[in-house]
Amino acid sequence: MFLSRRQVIAAAVAAGMSLALAAAPAAAQSRLKVAAVYTVPVGQLWVGRIDKALKAAAARGEIDYVFSENVAAADYERVLAEYAEQGHALIVGEAFAMEDEARKVARKFPKTAFLMGSSGKPARPNFAVFDNYIVEPAFLTGMIAAGMSKSGKIGLVAGYPVAETNRLMNAFMAGARDVNPKARFHVTFIDSWFDPPKAKQAAFAMIDQGVDVLYAERFGVSDAAKERKVLAIGNVINTQDKYPETVVASALWNMEPTIDAALAAVKARKFKAEDYGRYSMMKVGGGELAPLGTFEDKVPAALKAKVAAREKAMREGKFKVRINNAEPRGNAR
Structure with a gap:
């Protein structure tokens, strides 16, 4: 049986519509x-x-x-x-x-x-x-903290002494000692993941003891630093836009590589029980040192050069930051 030109076109359109309708559920399911x-x-x-x-x-x-x-x-x-x-x-x-x-x-x-x-x-x-294995940028911020401290006394205020917090604090302290082996540390845990007033009071207590740079693992610490006109180091996020004269640098955690890897595995039906911690490392974009921003011209050139050299060595695999999950201890006198 022969079809007219009009019938052929109509059949093609119908077929196209059928394919589109068939594809719609697949697109929705994606x-x-x-x-x-x-x-x-x-x-x-x-x-x-x-x-x-x-x-x-x-x-x-x-x-x-x-x-x-x-x-x-x-x-x-x-x-x-x-x-x-x-x-x-x-x-x-x-x-x-x-x-x-x-x-x-x-x-x-x-x-x-x-x-x-x-x-x-x-x-x-x-x-x-x-987990957030941003020990590399934490080490770099520790270097900056020690280099910017005039008293050599650095305070760390955190939530709980658990592995994910401890490893970042230990890396930060190691970075500080890399610049100033005689640095003194005050360490306080507020036993809460979210209590800005308590964190602020803990920071005030440290400032009263001569601390002039604070590691702000919790919200509230940078507020204390701002009020008392000392410096702060950020953790996980960059809050310098809110504290332009206070937050010198921050160790950033980018969760995108972790999420993207998990989504790809689920889509491919290959998701399995594994440790995604490796997606927090600098080499895959999971961790980074925030730009100095408002402190670009305030951080000494020699210190910036030393930090840049350490970061380059980390990215090239020539310098590794030890992952230490033990509870950090202060050495303040």
């Missing part, structure tokens, strides 16, 4: 459903980096992203399970204080990918872990 569970406000510096990376993926059209913040310990397991039951392909969060609960939910939903901030090991088949 957007992964991703959920995050945060035990603190999403504006808190650590989880804020996770949120930033997930929002970037959502803006690219790769994922549909939802999250819960300020989730209490009593609700943590339930919230995780609810997201899994709702069909989210990837669930991200921090399990440091709820390791047992998070791993229990992961075992119940073996087809769901869990990527959790954790000091523990991955658990087969679907519980992967990550």
